[in-house]
Amino acid sequence: MTLTTQAGVAPGGWPIVGHTFALLRRPLEFLASLPVQGDLVEIRLGPQRLFVVCCPELTHQVLRDGRTYDKGGPFYGQLRMLAGDGLVTCVYGSHRRQRQLLQPGFTRARLALYATEMSRQLDAALATWRDGQVIDVLSAMNELTTKVTARALFTTPLSPQQSTEFLHTLSALVEGIFLRMIMPAWLRRVPLPVNRRFERALSTTDDLTYEIINAYRRSGVDHGDLLSMMLAARDEHGDALTDTELRDQVVTFWGAGTESTASLLAWSLHLLAEHPDVARRLRAEVDAVLGGRVAGHADVTRLEYTARVLNESLRLYPPAWIITRLLTTETTLAGKTLPAGTILIYSPYLIHRRGDIYPNPSQFDPDRWLPHHTTTLPRGAFIPFGGGNRRCIGDNFAVLEATLALATITSRWHLQPLPGTTTKPQPRTALRPHPLRMQLHHRNTHL
Ligand code: HEM
Structure with missing residues (x-):
C-alpha cells in the first residue's frame, strides 16, 4: 500500500556537508524541527541523501514491512562492526530463523524466572548504597542492568573484574558507534583516537565473549539461561548456531539489554526529582504495594502508576532515538518515488514530540497513559521499542x-539532584541524561 502524504526537504543544508553539523551539534532539535517540512523529509549527510519519516502513519508503514525497509544505513553499518549478524543487525533473509531460535528465551514463564534474579540483583545492588552518598545515576543504573543481564541471560563465568572490563569496553564501543555513524566513511579509516579506541575495545570484547562461550561448552552444564538455550537451539534443519553466530548474539544482547534500560531508569529518576507531585504519587503507590521490600514479579500488575511514569519517560526520552533502514526495492512513500538503496531514518524521539499527537509534548505527564487516553493514539505514535517483525525482543524484559x-x-x-547542575539529553547510541549526579537519602531516616 502507498500512502499519499507530503514530502519535503530540510532547510539549512550547507554545501558539501549538508546537514551533518546540524545532526552532530543539535540532533534532537534538528529532528524535532523536521515535521513542519512534511511527512517525509529529505536531509543530506555529505553527498548522501537520506529521508526522515516524520509521521506515525509512515513510520508504521516502514516498520511493518521489514522486507522492503530492511536493516541497513549508517546506524546499522556501524552497529554491525560490533554485533556482526546478531538479531538486532541481521538482514531480513536471516532474521526469521534467528528470531525463532531466540524467542523461547522471552516467554512469560522465562520472564517470571528472570524476575527472581532481577529482584535478587536489585536487592544486592541497593544494599551497597549509603545515606548521603553522591552517585552518578547513569553509571549506577548501568551497573545494575549489566548485573541483571549477566545473571539472567548469561550466568557468566567471568570474574567481577572481567565483567567490569566487559562493561567498560562495551560502553566505549557504544560511545564510538554514534560518532562513527555521522563521520564520513574515509574518516573512519584515519587512526584518530576515537577509531583506535573503538578497534581496541572491539578486540577485547571478542576475547571476553569467546571466553564465555568456551566456558559454557567446556562445562556442558545447562544454566537455564539464554546462552544455554542458544547452545541447545536447533533450527528446522537441525542446525545449531555457529560460534560466530553465538558470539554475535552474546554481544547483541549485552549491548541491547544494558544501556537502554539503564537510560530509561536514569531518565525516570531525573524526571521524578524535577516533578515532586509525580514523585509523591509514585511513593504512595510503592509504599502501599511494597512497604520497603524488594519488588517481585507478583507486584507488577499493582504498580500501575510506576508503569505510567516509565511510559512517559520512554515517550519523552526514548533511549533508541534514531534508527536507520535501507530500501531494498524502488518504493513510493509520501508520494515520492525512492530508488532501492535509499536510506531512511525513523526516530521515536521525533514522533513522540509531535504536539498534534501529544498535547504539550514537552510536559512530563504520566496520566497521558491512563487507558482512556491511549485508545485514541494512532498506530506508530508510541514506538520506544520499534514495531513490526523487528520490534524489540526484550521489551517485556x-x-x-x-x-x-x-x-x-x-x-x-529519595534521590536529590545536586544544586547547580543542569541535566541535558546527551544523544549517543542511546539517549542519556548527562550529567546526572544525585545524593542518596534513605527514606526511613528522611521521611
Ligand atoms: C528500555 C529498554 C529498551 C529499549 C528502549 C529498546 C529499544 C529497541 C528498539 C527501538 C528496537 C528496534 C530497532 C529497529 O527498529 O531497528 C529494539 C530491538 C531489539 N532489542 Fe531492544 N530495547 C530495550 C531493551 C532491550 C533488552 C533488555 C534486550 C535484551 C534483553 C533487547 C534486545 C533487543 C534485540 C535483540 C532487538 C532486535 C530484535 C529483532 O530485530 O528481532 N532490548 N530494541
Whole structure:
C-alpha cells in the first residue's frame, strides 16, 4: 500500500556537508524541527541523501514491512562492526530463523524466572548504597542492568573484574558507534583516537565473549539461561548456531539489554526529582504495594502508576532515538518515488514530540497513559521499542526490570539532584541524561 502524504526537504543544508553539523551539534532539535517540512523529509549527510519519516502513519508503514525497509544505513553499518549478524543487525533473509531460535528465551514463564534474579540483583545492588552518598545515576543504573543481564541471560563465568572490563569496553564501543555513524566513511579509516579506541575495545570484547562461550561448552552444564538455550537451539534443519553466530548474539544482547534500560531508569529518576507531585504519587503507590521490600514479579500488575511514569519517560526520552533502514526495492512513500538503496531514518524521539499527537509534548505527564487516553493514539505514535517483525525482543524484559527497579529504589531511597547542575539529553547510541549526579537519602531516616 502507498500512502499519499507530503514530502519535503530540510532547510539549512550547507554545501558539501549538508546537514551533518546540524545532526552532530543539535540532533534532537534538528529532528524535532523536521515535521513542519512534511511527512517525509529529505536531509543530506555529505553527498548522501537520506529521508526522515516524520509521521506515525509512515513510520508504521516502514516498520511493518521489514522486507522492503530492511536493516541497513549508517546506524546499522556501524552497529554491525560490533554485533556482526546478531538479531538486532541481521538482514531480513536471516532474521526469521534467528528470531525463532531466540524467542523461547522471552516467554512469560522465562520472564517470571528472570524476575527472581532481577529482584535478587536489585536487592544486592541497593544494599551497597549509603545515606548521603553522591552517585552518578547513569553509571549506577548501568551497573545494575549489566548485573541483571549477566545473571539472567548469561550466568557468566567471568570474574567481577572481567565483567567490569566487559562493561567498560562495551560502553566505549557504544560511545564510538554514534560518532562513527555521522563521520564520513574515509574518516573512519584515519587512526584518530576515537577509531583506535573503538578497534581496541572491539578486540577485547571478542576475547571476553569467546571466553564465555568456551566456558559454557567446556562445562556442558545447562544454566537455564539464554546462552544455554542458544547452545541447545536447533533450527528446522537441525542446525545449531555457529560460534560466530553465538558470539554475535552474546554481544547483541549485552549491548541491547544494558544501556537502554539503564537510560530509561536514569531518565525516570531525573524526571521524578524535577516533578515532586509525580514523585509523591509514585511513593504512595510503592509504599502501599511494597512497604520497603524488594519488588517481585507478583507486584507488577499493582504498580500501575510506576508503569505510567516509565511510559512517559520512554515517550519523552526514548533511549533508541534514531534508527536507520535501507530500501531494498524502488518504493513510493509520501508520494515520492525512492530508488532501492535509499536510506531512511525513523526516530521515536521525533514522533513522540509531535504536539498534534501529544498535547504539550514537552510536559512530563504520566496520566497521558491512563487507558482512556491511549485508545485514541494512532498506530506508530508510541514506538520506544520499534514495531513490526523487528520490534524489540526484550521489551517485556526491559519493562519488567525497570518496573522492579524504579519501584524498589523509590520505596527505599529519595534521590536529590545536586544544586547547580543542569541535566541535558546527551544523544549517543542511546539517549542519556548527562550529567546526572544525585545524593542518596534513605527514606526511613528522611521521611
Ligand atoms: C528500555 C529498554 C529498551 C529499549 C528502549 C529498546 C529499544 C529497541 C528498539 C527501538 C528496537 C528496534 C530497532 C529497529 O527498529 O531497528 C529494539 C530491538 C531489539 N532489542 Fe531492544 N530495547 C530495550 C531493551 C532491550 C533488552 C533488555 C534486550 C535484551 C534483553 C533487547 C534486545 C533487543 C534485540 C535483540 C532487538 C532486535 C530484535 C529483532 O530485530 O528481532 N532490548 N530494541
